[in-house]
Amino acid sequence: MLFPMDLVFVTREGCGLCEKAERALWTLGIPYVRRDVDQDPGLFRLYTFRVPVLLLGEEVLLEGAFGEKDLLALVERWQESKGGKA
Numbered sequence: 001m002l003f004p005m006d007l008v009f010v011t012r013e014g015c016g017l018c019e020k021a022e023r024a025l026w027t028l029g030i031p032y033v034r035r036d037v038d039q040d041p042g043l044f045r046l047y048t049f050r051v052p053v054l055l056l057g058e059e060v061l062l063e064g065a066f067g068e069k070d071l072l073a074l075v076e077r078w079q080e081s082k083g084g085k086a
Helices: 016-028 041-047 068-081
Strands: 007-011 033-036 053-056 059-063
């Protein structure tokens, strides 16, 4: 699955929605960097009550409760924007 390598998954320890979203990322093999909102003051200011959040650069791709279906739709939209499916 072709997808940008610079995705950031903003999460926090003990967050059930975050665990569900991260399992979906793992299941679909989507690469990401994991960042804990409570360990990063910049992320904390922006996303403390919004986790989980999936970012591409500064753009919020998904936030709140999301799973495999949401990620698959996101991948499809991204691939279409890049000129078709891989």
